[in-house]
Every structure is written in C-alpha cells, then in structure tokens.
Amino acid sequence: MLDFCSQDHFYMQKIASFPPAPTLCDSTEFRLFSIIIDCYLNVGGGIIARSSRGTTGHLKPPYNCSVVCSIVNLTIATIFNMPLPACFLGDSGKVTTVVATPGQGPDRPQEVSYTDIKVIGNGSFGVVYQARLIDTQEMVAIKKVLQDKRFKNRELQIMRKLDHCNIVRLRYFFYSSGEKKDEVYLNLVLDFVPETVYRVARHFNKAKSIIPIIYVKVYMYQLFRSLAYIHSQGVCHRDIKPQNLLVDPETAVLKLCDFGSAKQLVRGEPNVSYICSRYYRAPELIFGATDYTANIDIWSAGCVLAELLLGQPIFPGDSGVDQLVEIIKVLGTPTREQIREMNPNYTEFKFPQIKAHPWTKVFKPRTPPEAIALCSRLLEYTPASRLSPLEACAHAFFDELRQPNTRLPSGRELPMLFNFSTTELSIQPQLNSILIPPHARSHTAGFIFDLSVIISKRAVYVQDVPLTPTCTNSILQQVLFLQLVPERGKTWTVNLIGKT
DSSP states (O other): OEEEEETTEEEEOOOTTSOOOOGGGTSSEEOOTTOEEEEEEETTEEEEESOOTTTSTTOOOSOEEEEEOOTTTOOOEEEESSOOOGGGSOSSOOOEEEEEEESSSSOOOEEEEEEEEEEEEEETTEEEEEEEETTTOOEEEEEEEEOOTTSOOHHHHHHHHOOOTTBOOEEEEEEEEOSSTTOEEEEEEEEOOOEEHHHHHHHHHHTTOOOOHHHHHHHHHHHHHHHHHHHHTTEEOOOOOGGGEEEOTTTOOEEEOOOSSOEEOOTTSOOOSSOSOGGGOOHHHHTTOSSOOTHHHHHHHHHHHHHHHHSSOSSOOSSHHHHHHHHHHHHOSOOHHHHHHHOGGGTTOOOOOOOOOOHHHHSOTTSOHHHHHHHHHHSOSSGGGSOOHHHHHTSGGGGGGGSTTOBOTTSOBOOOOOOOOHHHHTTSGGGHHHHSOGGGOOEETTEEOOOOOOBTTBOOOOOOEEEOTTTHHHHHTTSSSEEEEEETTTEEEEEEOOOO
C-alpha cells in the first residue's frame, strides 16, 4: 500500500474498495515536512485539522484518513479504516486492551487498546505512564492512582466536567486490580504533552540565560485562561506550580494538569488549609484559613510569573513560618485589615514591622515594567484585591500577544489565544473588547470566533461542513479565515474564504 520512495515522500495507491478520500488525499504525492494532518470525514464534508488532540474528539466519523509525515522523527502511515501493521505497534509489540469510559459525554464503555507503555513519573499519588493508542497512534499519559472504595474520586469528577483548550483533556478512564486483594486502581487516560514550564525554565537556567519574555507571556496568558475557566466552574486547582503546567515546546501550547488537589469550593463549607506546594502557597493558607477562595490560585500564578522573570522562586521558604518571612521581606508586614481579610483569627498576632521592598528592586533591571506591574497586582495580601484571571489576560503585559504579527522565537505563529468560548466570554463581558483584538474578531449572532489560525503555512479547502453551536469553537480552531452563514437558526455552514 505504501511505497517509500524517499525520506519525505510517499505514494498512495488508489484502491477502488477504499472509501472516497477528500481533496487532501486525492493527489498521488505529498511533501508534508513536519506537520501532522488528520482528516476526519463526516456527513456533509471534511474537517482538516493540524492536530486532532482536544479538538475534534467529539466527532464520530464513519472512517478517517491520517496522513503522517516522516520528517522530524515522525512516522509515515496512511490508514483507511484498517488496523495498523505490526511494524507500527512499537518495539515491545505488547498491546493492552481495556474497557474504558469516555472522559466526556454519556457513560458508554468501549474497548481501548494501547502499547509502548513506559513510566514517566511517580509520587505519593501513584504512577504516570506514557502509552500509544492503537486506533489513532496518538501518545497519551495514563495516571494510575489507588482508589478508595468508600469515596468517589474527586479528580475524576472534576476532570469529567472540564473542557478547555488549556486544560489537559481526560480521554478515558478505567479501573484495574492491584496486587493485593480488593485493591482497585483508577486509571485516567489523558492528553500527553512532552514538557513542563518547570523543565523549560530549568533548561534556560542551566544555560545561564533567561527565558525569552515572549514565552513568559504566552505561557502565563494561557495559564490565566485556564484559571478563568475552572474558576467559572467553581473549581479551585489548589496546586498551581511550574511542574503542573504542561507545554508543547514546538507550538508553545500550555495545558494545566494534575487536578489531584482540586476542589469545588462551596461558600460556607470549610476546606483544609494545608494545601498547595510551599513556594506557591498564598499567605491566607499559611495563616490557616479554611474559608479561602479560588484567589489562592491567583497568588500561585503570580509566584510562577515572578519565578520565570527571576529565574528562581520568589518566596523560597523552608517551612510555613519561613515562607511567611520570605513574603514579608518583599511585601512588608501586612496591616491588621489585610490579616483580617486573610484570617480573622490572627488579628491580634504581633508581627515585626517591616517595610515593603520596592518591586522594581525585586526584579532584574531589564525586567519589563508591565511584568512588574502585573506581579504587584497578583501578589496582594488581600485575596479580593488580586486581579481576576481575565483581568490578568487583559493586562498591558500581554498586549504584544494581541498584535497580529507577533511570532515565537522560532518564527512560528503563536498558539491559539483568542478562541474564547461563550462560557469564557460571559465571565467578565466588559473585558471582551480588550481580550479579542480586532484582527481576530468575527461576529455572527452573538458568537465570536478566532480567525487567526493557520495549518502550517498553507490552508486546506473545507466545504459545507454542517456545524451546531456546541461544536463550532473546536472546529473553527482548525481553519483559516472563515465566513459563518446562519441556516435555520441553529445550523451553520463554514466556508474557507482565504488562504496563505
């Protein structure tokens, strides 16, 4: 079926018995270079995507054609509703098949097969494996945790309700038996993202250089978007730190992960204060507050931003008390009113009076003033005084991202930053005119869509794709320059009207 004629070419024989392929696959020769294109065919037309991860998973086409290039350590393969040959199943050849439930949607268990399993992380929570799905050949992460039969797993319940481009997606979940009797493990099958902000920052530190400010902006902007979304759902992450921020080093896409400490906060219900990793703990947690809000995530995000600017943690305390000392060194001694806002039980506690250190002296001389200003609005003693996530996104520090010609250091276009869902746009609508720059706006019947997306440096023709309002955002992320035409109120037709 495949004729490997050169490293970056392949020829596809047309076989009459195969289903008809879209225009992309109608040619006899392709030069694809370093992109992956997944074609998902559905009734009425084709949807061309740069990557199917987290974008078109809700579609269930009758068949698909995946064209994968061989350049940059990728694999050549063309699949027409057929299983992959054994040579694509990895060196081990061991295939594990489980009955798993989809992460989103109705509980309809299905068989899921994966291979190439290896451990990539472990801790008190359990073990994380990397694996490759047999049907799509996509890499996934499988988080395996011991399940207490007496309780529902909070992480699972939260992840099943989350759906955002900057949050790692729960694809499936399944249960497995342990070595001991009655031991049950919960397995979460998640998007696999190869790097973390922690490792990226460490790479630059080892090279005795600072992380380019454009990366700081792109990473932090996406973090704030993810926080805006989960907070709108009533969820507090409670463990924001560089290690929990996954990034794709090629595209700079960031995804928030590890919801093992996350909780749906309910006003009036107490929460444990011993939560969040030490360097990133909000002062109200150090003061023992149990009625805190999702603003503890904002403090943690401010610590991450400061760390990326400094090249090291801003508050590196060795203990809870030492952590508070480090904070006071920078912010000064909190006032009685600030202490009351953090925890009313501490208002009579006596602290040594220390003046705040000027923020401009906390950071290096060449640190952008807008970055310092943003930090100062995030790292506030009073929780309610901290910026909201979307207010942070609208801050002047991120104005460069809203310029149409801004690129990554590699020359690559920025990841999708303005594909706000209707849920996001309803959080603080007064900010929408700032959040969505003019070049990324298209208004039709109240919907706002991102028009700045491009597949590599070319566009693929997409004709008459019937959409519903529930799936427009995910599909619109995949094509460049779209025109929306309303049909009978709830149906939309997407036409490609421009290309590069």
